Amino acid sequence: MSATGAGVEDVLLRCRAEGRVALIGYLPVGYPSVEGSVAAMRVLVEAGCDIVEVGLAYSDPVIDGPVNQDAMAAALEAGVRVDDAFDAVAAVREAGATPVVMSYWNLVLHRGVERFAADLAAAGGAGLITPDLVPDEADDWVAASDRHGLDRIFLVAPSSTPERLARVTAACRGFVYAASTMGVTGARSSVDGDARGLVERVRAVSDIPVCIGLGVSTREQAAEIAGYADGVIVGSALVRTLGGDGELDERLESLRTLTTALAQGVREGHR
Amino acid sequence: MSEVPAPDEDTDLVPQELPRPGRFGDFGGRYVPEALVPALEQLDEARQKAAVDPEFTDELARLHATYTGRPSILTEVPRFAAHCGGARVVLKREDLNHTGSHKINNVLAQALITKRMGKTRVIAETGAGQHGVATATAAALMGLDCTVYMGKVDTERQALNVARMKILGAEVVAVEHGSATLKDAINEALRDWVTNVGTTHYVIGTVTGPHPFPEMVRDFHAVIGEEARAQVLELTGRLPDAVVACVGGGSNAMGIFHRFVEDEGVRLVGVEAGGEGIESGRHAARFASASPGVLHGAMSYLMQDTDGQTVESHSISAGLDYPSVGPEHSYLRDIGRAEYRYATDDQVMEAFSLLCRTEGIIPALESAHALAGAVELGRELGPEALLLVNLSGRGDKDMHTAAAYFGLVDEDAR
Ligand SMILES: Cc1ncc(COP(=O)(O)O)c(C=O)c1O
Numbered sequence: 146m147s148a149t150g151a152g153v154e155d156v157l158l159r160c161r162a163e164g165r166v167a168l169i170g171y172l173p174v175g176y177p178s179v180e181g182s183v184a185a186m187r188v189l190v191e192a193g194c195d196i197v198e199v200g201l202a203y204s205d206p207v208i209d210g211p212v213n214q215d216a217m218a219a220a221l222e223a224g225v226r227v228d229d230a231f232d233a234v235a236a237v238r239e240a241g242a243t244p245v246v247m248s249y250w251n252l253v254l255h256r257g258v259e260r261f262a263a264d265l266a267a268a269g270g271a272g273l274i275t276p277d278l279v280p281d282e283a284d285d286w287v288a289a290s291d292r293h294g295l296d297r298i299f300l301v302a303p304s305s306t307p308e309r310l311a312r313v314t315a316a317c318r319g320f321v322y323a324a325s326t327m328g329v330t331g332a333r334s335s336v337d338g339d340a341r342g343l344v345e346r347v348r349a350v351s352d353i354p355v356c357i358g359l360g361v362s363t364r365e366q367a368a369e370i371a372g373y374a375d376g377v378i379v380g381s382a383l384v385r386t387l388g389g390d391g392e393l394d395e396r397l398e399s400l401r402t403l404t405t406a407l408a409q410g411v412r413e414g415h416r
Numbered sequence: 417m418s419e420v421p422a423p424d425e426d427t428d429l430v431p432q433e434l435p436r437p438g439r440f441g442d443f444g445g446r447y448v449p450e451a452l453v454p455a456l457e458q459l460d461e462a463r464q465k466a467a468v469d470p471e472f473t474d475e476l477a478r479l480h481a482t483y484t485g486r487p488s489i490l491t492e493v494p495r496f497a498a499h500c501g502g503a504r505v506v507l508k509r510e511d512l513n514h515t516g517s518h519k520i521n522n523v524l525a526q527a528l529i530t531k532r533m534g535k536t537r538v539i540a541e542t543g544a545g546q547h548g549v550a551t552a553t554a555a556a557l558m559g560l561d562c563t564v565y566m567g568k569v570d571t572e573r574q575a576l577n578v579a580r581m582k583i584l585g586a587e588v589v590a591v592e593h594g595s596a597t598l599k600d601a602i603n604e605a606l607r608d609w610v611t612n613v614g615t616t617h618y619v620i621g622t623v624t625g626p627h628p629f630p631e632m633v634r635d636f637h638a639v640i641g642e643e644a645r646a647q648v649l650e651l652t653g654r655l656p657d658a659v660v661a662c663v664g665g666g667s668n669a670m671g672i673f674h675r676f677v678e679d680e681g682v683r684l685v686g687v688e689a690g691g692e693g694i695e696s697g698r699h700a701a702r703f704a705s706a707s708p709g710v711l712h713g714a715m716s717y718l719m720q721d722t723d724g725q726t727v728e729s730h731s732i733s734a735g736l737d738y739p740s741v742g743p744e745h746s747y748l749r750d751i752g753r754a755e756y757r758y759a760t761d762d763q764v765m766e767a768f769s770l771l772c773r774t775e776g777i778i779p780a781l782e783s784a785h786a787l788a789g790a791v792e793l794g795r796e797l798g799p800e801a802l803l804l805v806n807l808s809g810r811g812d813k814d815m816h817t818a819a820a821y822f823g824l825v826d827e828d829a830r
Pocket residue numbers: 517518543544545546547621622623662663664665666667668669734735736780782783808809810
């Protein structure tokens with residue numbers, strides 16, 4: 146439970162009680178504009194996302210594929226600042242979902258780990274996903290997140306050894322982000338191959354909820370993953386939809402349609 | 417063994433904090449996606465085993481003797497030195513290595529380790545193209561598949577090296593994202609690595625990146641300083657007053673510095689790319705402008721804006737055009753053991769031209785930064801001084817840039 150509203154674990158438990166898994170949607174702040182991204186995040190919440198990953202655009206996003214890279218570059222080009230993320234976090238909270246931030250580490254480090262944590266908590270954020278920070282390097286963040294009651298979401302991957310899975314899950318709070326395949330973000334036709342096995346291997350070492358991300362784009366995939374994980378994370382597919390042709394209003398409607406379908410997916414496939 | 421003092425006699429006996437692996441003071445570390453951690457652990461184990469395995473060390477020594485052309489020679493350059501305040505100047509000739517730069521030292525060793533790990537493909541980033549050429553060369557020699565990532569801007573200014581890589585059988589991917597230079601090539605190589613890490617080793621070309629790369633690449637280049645120290649002693653009967661090297665990521669510099677770190681009287685001088693001057697903002701003089709941050713897996717000095725976004729660097733030499741620097745340099749600088757200055761594009765081109773015309777040696781533009789540093793340092797230190805300069809590479813690849821700079825391109829011939 147975070148200081149200002151439902152924490153990640155509350156959400157996952159509530160979803161479980163409803164006999165489904167959680168839908169987690171990612172969008173970068175500032176794409177196509179700061180206001181546009183906040184409007185898009187509201188759409189995600191209205192259409193059924195339980196948790197919104199508020200992404201920070203970064204100059205060197207090494208585990209993002211072309212869709213997210215382009216969106217981040219456009220956001221930076223349009224002048225997005227780290228400060229804008231906290232406004233987006235507050236907006237997601239106000240819209241009724243649980244916000245977590247996803248950020249490459251240098252943006253957190255540069256602001257100051259303690260200050261970042263304080264600002265995130267003050268805005269109503271529940272936690273932070275750190276794609277390029279491993280627990281081994283995270284002493285400052287562990288301490289700051291404890292002080293501010295924030296969740297810590299580290300990643301595991303199909304390459305993770307049992308020792309690493311144990312180490313990473315022990316450091317996580319809220320859930321562990323399981324990368325469905327080896328690679329960068331971006332929609333894929335199939336995510337099931339490595340993901341199911343990875344979830345099993347996590348369950349062998351930890352009770353922590355496992356959410357699957359990387360490559361998920363359709364209702365069918367969401368339903369399939371809902372059969373074995375605790376949450377489905379969708380990113381690039383949403384970003385691509387938001388970045389399509391036409392006026393922003395039309396694109397927001399497309400985003401609503403996709404999100405609604407994904408929300409049905411997570412309700413169909415539960416064990 | 418010395419006596420253990422009674423606790424009340426020595427209150428200074430606070431347990432020392434153990435050095436963290438992969439750290440140089442606060443710098444270095446391993447800031448990577450979890451997906452890469454197993455590969456980094458495997459690499460660390462493989463290189464430590466290799467370091468004490470004669471099968472590896474003998475094979476590397478054999479390759480260096482029969483393929484690289486080691487030891488590289490030392491050349492005294494009196495006509496050039498006349499412009500360095502009369503100081504005595506000797507060049508360590510890494511430009512004479514096979515493929516034309518120091519980069520081959522590291523690459524041959526990493527390629528051998530790739531095979532020991534049972535991997536069949538190597539990838540590399542390259543700025544000037546020298547590391548890419550060296551990697552393509554080692555891949556050809558050892559039968560490995562090879563993909564090289566290079567910023568689009570760099571493929572244009574180092575076109576000769578692009579052709580060399582392709583002729584050697586490598587695939588060259590021009591990266592158009594971001595500044596389309598070295599840092600973006602590294603981003604793309606990291607993305608490839610995360611995707612293909614099961615079969616692929618990422619041959620990082622300098623002393624940056626996550627642990628164990630900074631330490632490992634330094635160790636593979638330490639042969640430069642080992643040889644040079646003995647050669648200088650033999651030639652002059654003494655240690656140099658200063659060892660001078662250009663610093664992009666910092667591999668040629670760490671290679672020549674490492675053996676001298678404990679020689680306290682020897683100044684270690686790194687020369688960064690001053691580009692169009694610090695005030696212009698168009699430079700790669702990290703130590704003149706930057707603050708610590710994380711890029712590409714390591715904590716080090718980093719050119720970044722007030723949010724921590726990477727700021728694009730600039731240099732006339734592609735190989736120094738990088739907004740961060742190897743973490744060990746940051747450490748040596750912060751503890752005061754090494755010092756860093758910069759040379760602007762104009763100073764570099766002057767030093768480049770000077771070496772060409774006084775000694776008949778065409779240096780790489782990267783190495784010309786070290787030469788510009790030597791000109792300055794020699795004038796500061798005077799005729800008694802002895803300077804050892806690492807000539808990290810040859811300038812063939814830079815003919816296009818140099819001809820344009822000096823207006824030697826025949827407009828009519830176009
Ligand atoms: C000849 C030469 N010297 C120096 C460098 C810079 O690299 P480092 O600082 O790692 O030695 C390069 C890089 O491309 C190079 O080609």
